[in-house]
Amino acid sequence: xxxxxxxxxxxxxxxxxxxxxxxxxxxxxxxxxxxxxxxxxxxxxxxxxxxxxxxxxxxxxxxxxxxxxxxxxxxxxxxxxxxxxxxxxxxxxxxxxxxxxxxxxxxxxxxxxxxxxxxxxxxxxxxxxxxxxxxxxxxxxxxxxxxxxxxxxxxxxxxxxxxxxxxxxxxxxxxxxxxxxxxx
Numbered sequence: 001x002x003x004x005x006x007x008x009x010x011x012x013x014x015x016x017x018x019x020x021x022x023x024x025x026x027x028x029x030x031x032x033x034x035x036x037x038x039x040x041x042x043x044x045x046x047x048x049x050x051x052x053x054x055x056x057x058x059x060x061x062x063x064x065x066x067x068x069x070x071x072x073x074x075x076x077x078x079x080x081x082x083x084x085x086x087x088x089x090x091x092x093x094x095x096x097x098x099x100x101x102x103x104x105x106x107x108x109x110x111x112x113x114x115x116x117x118x119x120x121x122x123x124x125x126x127x128x129x130x131x132x133x134x135x136x137x138x139x140x141x142x143x144x145x146x147x148x149x150x151x152x153x154x155x156x157x158x159x160x161x162x163x164x165x166x167x168x169x170x171x172x173x174x175x176x177x178x179x180x181x182x183x184x
Contacts, residue, residue, distance in 0.1 A: 015065070016175035022058060023168030026051060026161045033158030037151035042092035044154060045099050049088025051161065052106065056082030070117025077113040081106065096150055100142050103157065107139030124174070127167050134163055 029047055059078030063071040084106045088099070115132035118125050138160045142153065 015062075016172045016179065018058060018061075019168045019172030019175065022054060023165040023170075023172060025054070026165030026168060028165075030158040030161030030163075030165060033154040033161065037154035037158070044150070045088045045092040048103060048157060049085045049090075049092075051085070052081045052088065053085030055110075056080070056085055066121070070120030073113045073117045073120075077110050080109060096148070096153060100148065100153055103153075104139045104142035107135045107142065107160075109139075111135030111137075111139060124171060127171055131164055131167055134160060 029051055032047070033044070056078045059074050059081060061078075063075035063078060066074070084102055088102065111132045111134070113132075114128055114135065118128035118132060121128075138156060141156060142148070145152075148156075
């Protein structure tokens, strides 16, 4: 095997399980939000903040180890996600409007960046576009509905997190299969 193939195998072994774990966590938080949408706003902001922080770290890692032209955009969305996550963790807001604006803007920015970067990397393009469209729709719905209640907001974010979790698990398993096929 060439050294380039060995590097690809090492990358697949190092990353696939992180995607699966993040997917399981996202599904768990999404189910929590759907099961108890009336949870306090500060708890909700911290939970979403932690997820944004994890998503940001994974995006930055992916931009560093990945190949393709969209790495810079992926790093940008990763840094923005991490910053938004840290803000939500550190300063849980007492008003839903501020929280909804932060999450809505993050969904729109992340969706646009992921959509653009999907065309730079052919592997996983369909899943990346699906996440991008989901993020864009969720962001637009949240930003265009200024009077939305805590329960409605929690349901929207919960559904998005469950769908994203499923896509992350699928991507992780697909990477694992590719790694196993390359090893064989």
